[in-house]
Amino acid sequence: MALTLPAHPDPRHDEILGSGLLQELSYAFGGPFHFVLPERFDANLAAFRAALAEAGVEGRVYFAKKANKAAAFVERCARAGAGVDVASHGELREALGHGVRGEDLVVTGPAKAGRLLRTAALQGSLIAVDSLDELDQVLGLDTPRPVRVLLRRLPPSQPQSRFGLDDAQLDAALARCAGAGDRIRMEGFSFHLSGYEVRPRADLAGDLVGLCLKARTMGLQADRISIGGGFAVDYTSAGHWQAFLAGQGPDDYHARKRFAAGDFYPYHSPVAGAGALRAVLAARPHGTGAPLAVRLREAGVMLLLEPGRALLDGAGSSVFRVQGVKDRAGYGIVTVDGTSLSLSEQWFNSEYLPDPVLLADGPATGPAYRACVGGASCLDSDLLTWRKIAFPARPRPGDLLVYPNTAGYQMDSNESPFHDLPLPPKVVLRHDGGRPRWRFDRRTAH
Template structure:
């Protein structure tokens, strides 16, 4: 018997005789070959979500937000599909280049780019640097002049929009470490500073109001304020900037009971309605592409009262411990007719806060060796993973049409010990 899973799961997720299958492969076979914990990346799902964004914005630019999750193989998919790439550190830039992303299709973000990172960006020929401070504008202008190039720049704006999301991932309010305040007039001054530098070319304005936002209202409010700033720049400096990058932040469903988020087409329509027709729109989806495409797979080690312990935890998914991010989990390796019990799924780390899923109904006959699957695990999990307690980070296994391959290998003890002189 086959049961198709929806909402928080990848497009190809299904149950066959009780076993979860992703990309046409059962989790028992994947666990036997690659071990657990592991991230199972549904390649067909990832590609389909990329195409949804491209279809929603055929006359604009879709930048994949690399901070959600990036590796060279994934970058190769982005290049093939025609997306651009956002990076915010020199390390992410290195991964993008290693995956073959043309540098002119890379945008470099970050609130504190080092002089070395800025130099590499300019020398590499990245398509755009998003300026985040007056100090950075001065540094970038001097670098570009010294290298004899004219660097394309956007100014990051803090539009003063408080998005309905957790405070740790809200970035558009007045009290933010990112960008130039619109209301204080700093964004307008920053645009003027860039325009005054012969080695810099101001190509647009940028804003990003936060992450895991599940309605279009905040996005539209930011778009209207940014459109007003475009008009101010034109009045003040006589320049009509061609591009407005409104960042990413569209949320996803982490559990079946979560509300269905707006589609890329619905969000783009809301943004378009708030903008002048001659502005080229750019967006930066990350979570909404990578998040639903990946399932985290764990093996149960012990069951003790209401605590079910698995072989991963806060080192491979810090989000529940950091800001209470909610997830679900299912018994993935077999069928069970046992009555459900409300349990808490915990990790193996020496922290009471090492919790993956709180108060979830799971079959009462859970036992060591069972496999649990956690959907919506593709964004900000492998990218934020750590080696806490000297635990090696899990692999990422791409699955598609019945075939599996490693795109990020599992770390080993040798990897960890290699750091010590």
């Protein structure tokens, strides 16, 4: 029996699939494309803001731009007064160019280039300082106003992380900030924490509140902390996810490829998105004392968040056209008109697991058909889906495969014009007078 992992039901997505628009766009573009739904981004942003308000916590949401390059989402941030998390000069330029104010940007990433630091400082952006060398660069900038910084803390629970300052480095950084006078405005602390667990995030956030209080005794502002992203997305039901993990094995994959359960993103999460933020705020750091929300309020500390995937939940999908199908013993290989560079999970020795939807070019006939999905490149490893998908019928050239919910980190993180294939365009979909309408995304061409 073929393993399945259907995405959560999504009436809006089903409406788009049934409208005929995707077939028209595939014909017009002559290749794969992505569609994005900015109204879903708006709803996710509103949910995070509501979680902060319900807890009585002052906070700011910054969209982690690395999760998707589409301008549409940055434009929504500008419209809603939300912030954007950038990690390169190009991302900073894109955010400014699409209407986000410099003071609404937070600049993250390790060992930032001098040009990025200088531009960020001149624009009044908040810079998460990752090392003493970087702090010295910031202190050496000649700017007309104090440079806004956070000091990034190395997580004690993840000492192998390459991000952040350890205890001795943090003490040295605080001393340099205190001695810098008006050249710098040390606004607080941040951290980069791998994983999606609530408890470690709440524990470290509680520690940073204490660091703010310590920094204030040195004359520093220290009135905000950033807990980064790491808010999971729930793609499928608990039952489907548990059945998949229990049943999957080498026979379910082309070439008997092996995946361990730990290789996969947690496609089901009982606490996800804004619900995960609520859980963090309700948690008692290290299991004692007042909940994090209470500690933030009592200390007068603002909470900054940098979600990426969680703001993009349901906000877009990827569409590929079938170019050919070949039969193998017991299953088939479907080849589509794009590559696995447009489904980034495949390039981390993992698999994007939610089932693609087959849109047949005409009436579907014949029995169910199991097939993996390969890309159009000459690489044997170029598979969008190694798993033998249970299609309702044998796909045919001209059919479409729609991979659902790919806006978060999937559709463009690793895209490359390999073989001189053009990058799949992004189109923005919306409803106008009861019918779907589209336009190209307005991202600046480079």
